[in-house]
Amino acid sequence: MTDISTTEPTKKGTAAVTAAVLIIGNEILSGRTQDTNLNHLAKTLGSWGIQVREASVIPDIEETIVNSVNTLRQHFDYVFTTGGIGPTHDDITAECIAKAFEVPLVIHPEIEAVIRRREAPEDVMQNRLRMARVPQGARLIDNPTGGPQGFALANVHVMAGIPLVMQAMLSSLEGKLNTGAIVQSRSITAYLGESQIAAELTAIQDRFAELDVGSYPFFRDSRYGTTLVIRGTNLEDLEAAAQLVRDMVTAAGGEPLDAQR
Amino acid sequence: MTDISTTEPTKKGTAAVTAAVLIIGNEILSGRTQDTNLNHLAKTLGSWGIQVREASVIPDIEETIVNSVNTLRQHFDYVFTTGGIGPTHDDITAECIAKAFEVPLVIHPEIEAVIRRREAPEDVMQNRLRMARVPQGARLIDNPTGGPQGFALANVHVMAGIPLVMQAMLSSLEGKLNTGAIVQSRSITAYLGESQIAAELTAIQDRFAELDVGSYPFFRDSRYGTTLVIRGTNLEDLEAAAQLVRDMVTAAGGEPLDAQR
Numbered sequence: 001m002t003d004i005s006t007t008e009p010t011k012k013g014t015a016a017v018t019a020a021v022l023i024i025g026n027e028i029l030s031g032r033t034q035d036t037n038l039n040h041l042a043k044t045l046g047s048w049g050i051q052v053r054e055a056s057v058i059p060d061i062e063e064t065i066v067n068s069v070n071t072l073r074q075h076f077d078y079v080f081t082t083g084g085i086g087p088t089h090d091d092i093t094a095e096c097i098a099k100a101f102e103v104p105l106v107i108h109p110e111i112e113a114v115i116r117r118r119e120a121p122e123d124v125m126q127n128r129l130r131m132a133r134v135p136q137g138a139r140l141i142d143n144p145t146g147g148p149q150g151f152a153l154a155n156v157h158v159m160a161g162i163p164l165v166m167q168a169m170l171s172s173l174e175g176k177l178n179t180g181a182i183v184q185s186r187s188i189t190a191y192l193g194e195s196q197i198a199a200e201l202t203a204i205q206d207r208f209a210e211l212d213v214g215s216y217p218f219f220r221d222s223r224y225g226t227t228l229v230i231r232g233t234n235l236e237d238l239e240a241a242a243q244l245v246r247d248m249v250t251a252a253g254g255e256p257l258d259a260q261r
Numbered sequence: 262m263t264d265i266s267t268t269e270p271t272k273k274g275t276a277a278v279t280a281a282v283l284i285i286g287n288e289i290l291s292g293r294t295q296d297t298n299l300n301h302l303a304k305t306l307g308s309w310g311i312q313v314r315e316a317s318v319i320p321d322i323e324e325t326i327v328n329s330v331n332t333l334r335q336h337f338d339y340v341f342t343t344g345g346i347g348p349t350h351d352d353i354t355a356e357c358i359a360k361a362f363e364v365p366l367v368i369h370p371e372i373e374a375v376i377r378r379r380e381a382p383e384d385v386m387q388n389r390l391r392m393a394r395v396p397q398g399a400r401l402i403d404n405p406t407g408g409p410q411g412f413a414l415a416n417v418h419v420m421a422g423i424p425l426v427m428q429a430m431l432s433s434l435e436g437k438l439n440t441g442a443i444v445q446s447r448s449i450t451a452y453l454g455e456s457q458i459a460a461e462l463t464a465i466q467d468r469f470a471e472l473d474v475g476s477y478p479f480f481r482d483s484r485y486g487t488t489l490v491i492r493g494t495n496l497e498d499l500e501a502a503a504q505l506v507r508d509m510v511t512a513a514g515g516e517p518l519d520a521q522r
Contacts, residue, residue, distance in 0.1 A: 027477050029313050030444070031303030032490060035296075038318065042292030052290050054325075055318040057299065060475075064315075087456045088476040089463040120456065127459035164480050185291070195348045195381065198388035202350040214321075215349040216288050219425050229293060 014233075017180035019045055020072040021055040024065060024083040024093055025161055028057050037082045037166050044170055049179030050078060060084060065096035073100075073156050078177065080170075083161030085150065087130045093158055094151075098135035101153055108134045111148050142172035181233035186242035187259035190249040191225040200248045201228065208241045210234060227259055275494075278441035280306055281333040282316040285326060285344040285354055286422055289318050298343045298427050305431055310440030311339060321345060326357035334361075334417050339438065341431075344422030346411065348391045354419060355412075359396035362414055369395045372409050403433035442494035447503035448520035451510040452486040461509045462489065469502045471495060488520055 021041050027033040035057065042052040053076060058064050065084075072079045084093030098105040111132040120128060131148040141150035141157060143165065150159040150169045159169045190197075194215050205213040211232035218225055228249075230241045249256040282302050288294040296318065303313040314337060319325050326345075333340045345354030359366040372393040381389060392409040402411035402418060404426065411420040411430045420430045451458075455476050466474040472493035479486055489510075491502045510517040 026473060026475055026492075027490065028299070029303055029316065030446070030492065031300050031307055031313075032446070032448075033477070034300045038289070039292050039295045042290055046292055052292075053320060055290065057316040059314060086476065086478055088459045089466055090475050123460065124454070124456045127456035128454075130456075130459070162478055162480060183291070185293070187293075193385070193389075195385045195388035198349045198391070199384065205350055212287060214287055214351050215347065216294070217347055217423055219423060229288065231287075231291065 019078040020076040022081040023057040049182045069100040103136040144168040185231040189257045189259045190254040192254040280339040281337040283342040284318040310443045330361040340417045364397040405429040446492040450518045450520045451515040453515040
């Protein structure tokens with residue numbers, strides 16, 4: 001793991017830069033809410049050259065959050081959390097990050113200023129100021145929606161759970177993170193059973209060990225099919241493997257359809 | 262954790278029965294596919310009296326799968342996995358479960374029979390028979406779509422990644438698992454800022470320590486609002502807390518709208 005805990009200028013490298021996503025919220029685990037943040041994070045970070053390697057959905061329980069953050073931040077270059085930074089009693093992410101890093105929780109003057117911009121009765125203001133609490137030493141993550149900012153401490157980035165706000169915060173990080181080689185992909189769809197091409201597909205995977213060759217079956221229009229996805233950072237190999245996959249589908253009696261991704 | 266590793270008749274208890282969900286698949290982590298299996302599992306298991314407490318999305322990497330399964334199966338009553346049980350080289354879930362339990366991988370005659378029902382050239386059949394491999398001692402999970410079955414070993418249930426197939430397999434488990442008290446919920450939506458009711462909401466949470474009181478802000482029709490969700494197993498407390506929440510919203514100048522869930 002590279003040390004990327006500082007605010008030094010963005011580094012672009014060819015090595016992989018990895019991330020874990022931590023979705024904090026009982027509402028995802030109860031099934032009340034369908035998470036969409038992981039998908040947005042995976043696609044956006046991936047397009048910047050940061051590979052999401054693992055994701056966890058955990059409840060609003062202090063011990064669980066603290067332990068998860070401390071495990072993930074040691075195993076991945078970046079950790080991105082969503083959820084639990086609002087003003088209510090169940091918003092405990094900021095204090096958990098402070099506990100994970102063993103630093104005090106402090107009021108951040110810039111977040112406080114944003115919060116005080118909107119007038120409110122004193123008791124309501126006091127509740128809103130909960131959102132200005134950050135672990136000591138935290139850097140701010142801009143919030144282009146105009147609400148309170150998110151924050152980062154070392155390699156942990158803490159963002160809102162509301163998709164629109166999370167997406168806005170994430171967009172403000174573009175160009176400010178260390179990035180590595182961008183994983184690109186070619187996808188070929190065929191209305192063939194996976195078993196009809198399994199052996200040949202293994203041979204293609206074996207020939208290109210640096211690529212990730214996956215088969216993702218689906219059931220659509222009353223037919224089974226599979227999308228064959230090749231991912232990797234070497235474009236030349238990617239194109240060569242994709243052509244072998246197209247030839248393989250044709251040889252098996254199928255029609256290779258280039259898919260969007 | 263109760264021992265629920267046998268096939269003895271279903272037990273219905275009042276204690277919580279817990280589960281972890283393990284989503285296995287590079288396609289979720291790359292952002293190519295939006296996962297919907299967690300949401301379906303959380304809702305369905307929840308309605309049976311099994312509470313999903315944690316979920317992880319992990320890549321098709323043997324060590325990661327083995328370690329995740331071994332950690333989760335010790336911490337939760339049940340583990341449900343989705344993905345990685347097809348016939349291609351990237352389908353490694355069955356062998357990883359066998360490694361996690363340190364048992365050999367064997368061909369299950371009942372799955373083989375299902376696979377051989379559909380005729381195929383010998384080489385294609387050999388690939389399809391990969392789907393008949395299960396860890397020794399595994400029990401079958403029916404597959405009402407007519408395809409190869411899933412399997413369970415001790416408290417770990419292994420299902421397909423295709424949502425339609427996963428849902429069919431899960432439905433076949435209804436009535437066959439140990440279940441506990443069912444968590445019910447009341448949801449009240451209000452177009453109020455969370456900060457306007459944060460203090461009162463904390464007081465309601467404090468008064469009903471056995472309930473889980475959550476506030477889930479949203480941005481809809483150009484307005485911020487929040488859905489206040491109370492969850493718990495004691496219906497009388499649930500109704501009492503819900504009424505306090507409605508009164509609180511009214512007192513704050515809002516209109517309490519009972520939400521669907």
